[in-house]
Amino acid sequence: MAQASAPSGLRFHSQIDYAGTMKISSHAVARMLGAWQAGPGPAHQRLSDRLRLLVLDGRLPLGAALPSERDLATALGTSRTTVGAAYRTLVEHGYLATRARARATVRLPHATPSERPAGTESATINLSFAAPPAPVEILHAAYAAALEQLPRYFERHGYDRYGTAELREAVADWYRRRGLPTAPDHIMITSGAQHALGLLARTLLSPRDKVLIDHPTYPHAIRTFAEARARLLPVAVGTCGWDTAQLQAAGRAAQLAYLIPDFHNPTGMCMSASVRRRLRLACPTIIDETMTDLALDGARPEPCAVHMPTAVSVGSVSKSIWGGLRTGWIRATPSLLERVEQARPATDLGTPVVEQLATAVLLNGRQTERPDALQHLRSHRDALTEALAEYLPDVHAPRPAGGVTLWGMFPEPVSSRLAAIAPDYGVTIAAGPRFGVGGAFERHIRLPYTLPSSQLTEAIRRLAQARLALTQGATGTHTPAPVA
Ligand SMILES: Cc1ncc(COP(=O)(O)O)c(C=O)c1O
Structure with a gap:
């Protein structure tokens, strides 16, 4: 059975100082380190190994200032000598830079050309x-058709924060074919599903709000919510999928939920029909339908919004056609879309018209299926x-x-x-x-x-x-x- 993990929420504690340096708190580092004490070898070695991996996989960003030795030792319940030795190892290997009376900052060693072991010389x-x-020919034909339609737009200014009428209607039709009545004024076109998520986070979240997420989930969603200074409430997607009771309990504590029920990234799981039917969370819920058209062992799942009319859906053609189209959408009530439209100019002023026209051709021709x-x-x-x-x-x-x-x-x-x-x-x-x-x-x-x-x-x-x-x-x- 799936379990809610860390119900008290998790937050990425960091502050930016006057010099523009990101300071990472000792508690944030301790959380990222997880169970660092397990394993062979001296404690300072294990600690420096774990910190090095956090630098290498980007969770400790370049230039970020680490906590003082004393603060980190307290947060980790270990000695200052252990933390000091770990920091010194990182400095020696080029992963930390130090200056007198300042916190150590994250850096990377100078690149040395790596020598590949024999037998692995071909391209990475x-x-x-x-x-x-x-899909080369299909995409080529869609762009050719889009270029023919494009002159119709030349007399207008070209800035359209809701998207072209053609594509809004084509996306609405995509939902109707899946059994969800949808009008074009329920659709806003975005530059991909990631952009849709960013716009919704900007519109719906305030600092310290809690966001329920699948755990694991799509990494750029984690980043989007963390940058909106939200706290994350992870609910496990276990080997049996989603657990309705856990979702509902977390939904009562959250201001927003973000779920990927259709062929979830990264597990590929599909939320069962019975969980979908009962999925009514107390908080606004974003349903990510980026993978919906990629049903490999059966029919496409029913849209969650059929049972949860308040759901806000995001989607795109990045996985069913091509990520380079950079076209996606939000399906929501016209009043929510109006709020998004007002927030949008802070990031962009609309999605390129040719790509929208090409995407409409592809959706109308059912090329995503x-x-x-x-x-x-x-x-x-x-x-x-x-x-x-x-x-x-x-x-x-x-x-x-x-x-x-x-x-x-x-x-x-x-x-x-x-x-x-x-x-x-x-x-x-x-x-x-x-x-x-x-x-x-x-x-x-x-x-x-x-x-x-x-x-x-x-x-x-x-x-x-x-x-x-x-x-x-x-x-x-x-x-x-x-x-x-
Ligand atoms: C679940 C999920 N949502 C959103 C996105 C972003 O898609 P897009 O390329 O449309 O921005 C991806 C891309 O990998 C994804 O896997």
């Missing part, structure tokens, strides 16, 4: 992006599962019902270290803790199956080599790859 395979390549694209994803998912069985047989990876990713679990907490060394073996991955808060998911990695099968197999072979090197005492120094 990127497993940190979970996004398919474009292409059986051949789904078939490709199914066979890539099989290839990835087979490669795991061959090269990493102790990694447990439940079969996702849709979407583009597997959520693999190692027997040991190896994820951040693996992400830091994997590029030396010709593969980049997104470490599990990037999908959670408080240092969770050190046993997990997200594995997308959007690349061709042969590359997936080779990537897993390389990952197995990297893991072997770790068990033999090697360490990696690579900074985190961008994720999507």
Whole structure:
């Protein structure tokens, strides 16, 4: 059964001082460190190793000022000598800079060209992006049709914060086909689902508000809410999915909820029909439908808003067509959209018209629901599962019902270290803790199956080599790859 984790909420404690330096509090560092004391070797070594991984995967940002030795020692319940020794090791290896009477700040060692172990010389395979390549001909035809329609817009100013009439109607129709009556004035077009989330966070959140999130969840959503200075209320998406009672309890304590019920990123799980029917949270709820069209083992799920009319939905064509279109949307009441429209100029003044016209052509032609694209994803998912069985047989990876990713679990907490060394073996991955808060998911990695099968197999072979090197005492120094 799923469990709510950290019900008291989590917040990213940081302050910016007059010189523009971000100061990270000792409690924030302690939370990120999680269970650092477990494991072999002296305590100062374990502490410096964990801090180094937090720098490498971006959770301790470059230039940020760490707490004083004394404050961190108190927060960790350890001695100042341990923290002092850990900090000195980080300074020696180039991960911290110190100045007299100032806090140590995060930096990276000067890059040294890495020498790849023999047999891994070919180009790096990127497993940190979970996004398919474009369907070339289909996209080309959609842009050609869009360019023909474009002159109709030339007489107008071109700034439209709600989006073009064509695309608002096409998105409304996408919902109607899924059984949810929707008019174009319930739709605002955005530059992708990420932009939609940012606009909603800006409109709906005040500092210190609590946001219920799936745990794990999509990393850029965590970042969006953290930057709105919200506190996060993570509710576990366990091996059996979502737990209605836990969601409802957390929903009573939160000001906003953000859920990915359709082929959740990163687990690929789909919320069951019975949970959907009972999902009425006490707080405003954002439903992320970015993956909805990628149902691999059955029909597309029913929109949550069918049962929860107050739900605010966000979506895009980034996973069903191509991320480079940068087109997405918000489905909400006209009154909420009006508030978003008023907040929007602080970040942008509208989405490019050509991309909107092309997206309307694609949606009207039902190109986001292409059986051949789904078939490709199914066979890539099989290839990835087979490669795991061959090269990493102790990694447990439940079969996702849709979407583009597997959520693999190692027997040991190896994820951040693996992400830091994997590029030396010709593969980049997104470490599990990037999908959670408080240092969770050190046993997990997200594995997308959007690349061709042969590359997936080779990537897993390389990952197995990297893991072997770790068990033999090697360490990696690579900074985190961008994720999507
Ligand atoms: C769950 C989820 N929501 C939103 C996004 C952002 O999508 P877009 O490219 O439309 O901004 C992604 C991208 O990976 C995602 O996985």
